[in-house]
Amino acid sequence: MLEQTVFQTCVVLIGALSTTACALVYFRNVQLDRPAIGCFNGRDLVILFGFIVTLPVLYLFLPPVVLTVFLVITFVSALSIGYRPLLPRTVLWAAIGLLIATNIVVARHQLGTTRGWQLYWILTSVAVLGAAVAVSNLYVQGGMRLRHVAWFALGLAVYDPIFSFGVPLTARLADAFAGFPLDPSIGFRAGLNSANIGIGDLLVYSTFAVAAYKGYGRRGVRLAFALVTVFGGVAPSLAPLVITAVVRGNVGVVVPAQLFFGPAAFVGYRILARTGPERSMQAWRAASAAREAPERAGEPFLVAAG
Amino acid sequence: MLDTGIRQLRMARSLIWGRPISADNVRRLVGDALRTLEEFGAPGDDVQLLLDGPYADPELRRSFQTRALRRTAVRAASLSPFYRELFARSDVAPDRLTLEDLPRVPLTCKQDLLDRAEDFVADGSRPYLSTRTTGTTGRPTEIWLSRKEIELWPAMAALSGLLRGEIGPADFMQINISSRATAAVQQNVTVCGLVGARCIVLGLVPPEESLDGLCSGGDAAPTLLSTYPSYLAELVRAARQRGLGAGSFRLRRIDCGGELLSASLAAAAAETFGAAVNDTFAMTEVLPVSGRTCAEGHLHHDLNMGLIEIVDPDTGQPVGPGEIGTVVVTPYYPFRECMPVLRYDTRDLVQRLPDEALHCDLAGTPGTSRILGKADQLLRSEGRPVTPRDLVEIYEALPSQPWPARFTAHEHDGRIRLSVAQSGLGDLTPDALAERFDAAGIAVTVQLADDDALGRRLRPARADLLETTFASEER
Numbered sequence: 001m002l003e004q005t006v007f008q009t010c011v012v013l014i015g016a017l018s019t020t021a022c023a024l025v026y027f028r029n030v031q032l033d034r035p036a037i038g039c040f041n042g043r044d045l046v047i048l049f050g051f052i053v054t055l056p057v058l059y060l061f062l063p064p065v066v067l068t069v070f071l072v073i074t075f076v077s078a079l080s081i082g083y084r085p086l087l088p089r090t091v092l093w094a095a096i097g098l099l100i101a102t103n104i105v106v107a108r109h110q111l112g113t114t115r116g117w118q119l120y121w122i123l124t125s126v127a128v129l130g131a132a133v134a135v136s137n138l139y140v141q142g143g144m145r146l147r148h149v150a151w152f153a154l155g156l157a158v159y160d161p162i163f164s165f166g167v168p169l170t171a172r173l174a175d176a177f178a179g180f181p182l183d184p185s186i187g188f189r190a191g192l193n194s195a196n197i198g199i200g201d202l203l204v205y206s207t208f209a210v211a212a213y214k215g216y217g218r219r220g221v222r223l224a225f226a227l228v229t230v231f232g233g234v235a236p237s238l239a240p241l242v243i244t245a246v247v248r249g250n251v252g253v254v255v256p257a258q259l260f261f262g263p264a265a266f267v268g269y270r271i272l273a274r275t276g277p278e279r280s281m282q283a284w285r286a287a288s289a290a291r292e293a294p295e296r297a298g299e300p301f302l303v304a305a306g
Numbered sequence: 307m308l309d310t311g312i313r314q315l316r317m318a319r320s321l322i323w324g325r326p327i328s329a330d331n332v333r334r335l336v337g338d339a340l341r342t343l344e345e346f347g348a349p350g351d352d353v354q355l356l357l358d359g360p361y362a363d364p365e366l367r368r369s370f371q372t373r374a375l376r377r378t379a380v381r382a383a384s385l386s387p388f389y390r391e392l393f394a395r396s397d398v399a400p401d402r403l404t405l406e407d408l409p410r411v412p413l414t415c416k417q418d419l420l421d422r423a424e425d426f427v428a429d430g431s432r433p434y435l436s437t438r439t440t441g442t443t444g445r446p447t448e449i450w451l452s453r454k455e456i457e458l459w460p461a462m463a464a465l466s467g468l469l470r471g472e473i474g475p476a477d478f479m480q481i482n483i484s485s486r487a488t489a490a491v492q493q494n495v496t497v498c499g500l501v502g503a504r505c506i507v508l509g510l511v512p513p514e515e516s517l518d519g520l521c522s523g524g525d526a527a528p529t530l531l532s533t534y535p536s537y538l539a540e541l542v543r544a545a546r547q548r549g550l551g552a553g554s555f556r557l558r559r560i561d562c563g564g565e566l567l568s569a570s571l572a573a574a575a576a577e578t579f580g581a582a583v584n585d586t587f588a589m590t591e592v593l594p595v596s597g598r599t600c601a602e603g604h605l606h607h608d609l610n611m612g613l614i615e616i617v618d619p620d621t622g623q624p625v626g627p628g629e630i631g632t633v634v635v636t637p638y639y640p641f642r643e644c645m646p647v648l649r650y651d652t653r654d655l656v657q658r659l660p661d662e663a664l665h666c667d668l669a670g671t672p673g674t675s676r677i678l679g680k681a682d683q684l685l686r687s688e689g690r691p692v693t694p695r696d697l698v699e700i701y702e703a704l705p706s707q708p709w710p711a712r713f714t715a716h717e718h719d720g721r722i723r724l725s726v727a728q729s730g731l732g733d734l735t736p737d738a739l740a741e742r743f744d745a746a747g748i749a750v751t752v753q754l755a756d757d758d759a760l761g762r763r764l765r766p767a768r769a770d771l772l773e774t775t776f777a778s779e780e781r
Contacts (some may be wrong), residue, residue, distance in 0.1 A: 037314065
């Protein structure tokens with residue numbers, strides 16, 4: 001159990017922190033296209049929550065082929081939108097096609113060995129990391145604010161335990177996706193130990209960190225990384241040691257991570273909100289431009305972004 | 307964001323299929339645009355596509371125009387007594403109308419509206435507000451608008467204004483247009499309300515009072531001014547007499563329309579008030595179709611709302627590139643519904659631009675020259691057509707700055723006889739003025755007319771519709 005817990009902690013921390021860091025790098029360097037009119041608002045949050053609640057149910061009842069098609073469309077959409085500003089069209093589509101095709105082939109034919117599983121997890125993790133980075137930026141660059149993310153995480157803090165302990169949907173979903181092409185999670189396998197973290201959790205962490213950075217600069221991102229590390233990575237991974245309800249005999253553990261992260265994220269947001277108003281995209285860009293101008297001119301750095 | 311997309315789809319569906327446009331939906335889009343600007347500071351990258359509509363592509367433009375034209379003609383033929391009669395007499399079927407057939411539909415002129423105004427009101431529509439032309443070019447025409455129209459038009463204008471950066475919540479508009487121009491005043495006030503800007507309706511009060519409003523309030527002084535060129539001329543003169551300059555005002559844009567705005571007056575206003583002067587086209591009879599002038603001086607009509615034709619003022623046939631014609635406007639249903647007009651001859655002259663691609667800031671929609679004046683004021687000098695703008699541009703560029711231009715012009719022995727007041731010439735002699743016209747290729751004989759205190763006898767202008775106030779009497 002201890003070995004599995006240590007392994008789980010490492011995998012979850014690597015997944016959570018690498019996704020969050022990549023999302024931040026992306027946010028600072030890539031500007032996504034946005035529609036002429038439109039800004040993320042509270043109603044979008046409700047719609048998003050609706051998807052979160054209904055999609056897992058749909059996943060469970062869809063025939064495998066349909067589910068694969070559904071996942072392919074989801075990943076292709078996220079990756080094509082997210083990396084269109086970075087790669088030439090032909091390179092982008094070739095890369096996405098190769099990534100998804102190899103993922104499907106490996107999932108179908110290579111899972112008999114540990115090496116096969118490792119290859120499967122590497123391919124899946126790359127696709128999931130890329131998608132999570134793109135989607136979190138799509139939200140935040142579309143106007144999603146830290147306030148929205150905090151409330152969303154708080155909502156998930158209620159949803160997650162209900163559908164983990166009350167209605168064991170999350171566990172069934174984890175079982176259904178095990179070894180399935182494009183399993184929406186980042187994970188790894190070493191020997192008998194296997195661990196993963198779902199794309200939903202990764203999205204919440206990366207969106208929270210990017211929104212905190214946009215809204216409150218460096219102090220926001222420092223707090224976000226601390227919360228992701230402690231409440232998004234360490235606490236859920238160590239939970240099986242103290243919460244037996246998440247351990248399912250020898251079939252693994254399913255931890256409702258948002259139970260830990262949701263309240264922490266909300267408190268974190270309230271702490272940041274006390275320090276001043278949350279910056280808009282416009283204000284963030286102005287602060288970035290002000291910060292970059294003296295750097296370009298080779299002058300001392302005078303204006304802090306955060 | 308998702309609900310904004312749904313609203314845009316609803317609006318696009320109405321525009322494509324010609325269904326009634328929900329003013330409430332457009333007002334909500336204005337709210338969405340405000341939130342977008344608050345968050346991002348500017349609309350998204352494809353905003354120009356949204357504003358220009360599908361009209362940059364000639365093929366698509368033709369398809370949309372034909373559909374909108376048929377829809378408008380079919381409705382007018384079935385609901386408007388005037389057009390029911392007109393189509394009954396004509397051999398043109400409204401549901402098969404094409405852009406090529408259009409010249410076979412008789413033009414509607416101002417006299418039709420004056421003589422049979424009630425026959426233009428569509429059956430089943432509920433007139434709500436009447437707006438009249440100012441009557442400076444003849445008897446005032448009365449246009450009835452439905453409640454839906456007076457809700458929809460400002461909402462559309464507010465959305466367009468916000469996305470173009472022409473108005474925003476931080477703006478304060480001073481309205482110096484005739485209080486009888488009900489639709490224009492109502493539209494400006496409602497637009498300000500929708501975008502959260504402040505506004506003050508002063509009307510055509512003595513210019514001194516308007517200036518007081520423009521230069522008072524410090525950081526809360528007006529940023530936008532809506533007026534007529536002739537009244538703007540009065541404001542420029544009054545400001546210069548008071549020694550006021552660009553630093554005395556907070557204006558960022560001056561919207562002028564309804565009269566000819568000369569380049570010299572526009573430049574003087576820009577210098578005096580420190581604001582861009584925007585020469586717009588709007589006409590009560592063809593509301594809500596409007597036009598805007600680009601940086602290169604072309605007039606671009608809003609093709610989303612109506613069909614624009616340039617026709618020969620005498621024959622009614624389309625003019626060729628480079629030729630002068632009058633602007634004929636057909637406002638589309640569902641934008642115009644209560645009192646539809648088809649092929650309304652504005653008698654406003656423009657020159658058709660050569661059939662070459664434009665490269666101006668409004669190149670997404672076809673353009674013409676600026677308005678050159680009224681068709682019944684088109685003169686010929688030694689066989690060459692001379693438009694009122696030709697005369698006004700030269701006259702208003704005189705060192706005496708005789709704004710607004712007050713003169714009468716008639717053809718006489720192949721030349722133009724210009725009657726002007728000596729006060730307008732300043733130190734210039736009539737012969738010296740004639741030489742200036744000669745230099746521009748216009749053969750003119752200048753004669754002095756008796757000075758008129760208001761100049762109305764020479765050339766009435768909208769600034770003459772002055773509204774008195776108790777404050778002005780006390781000055």
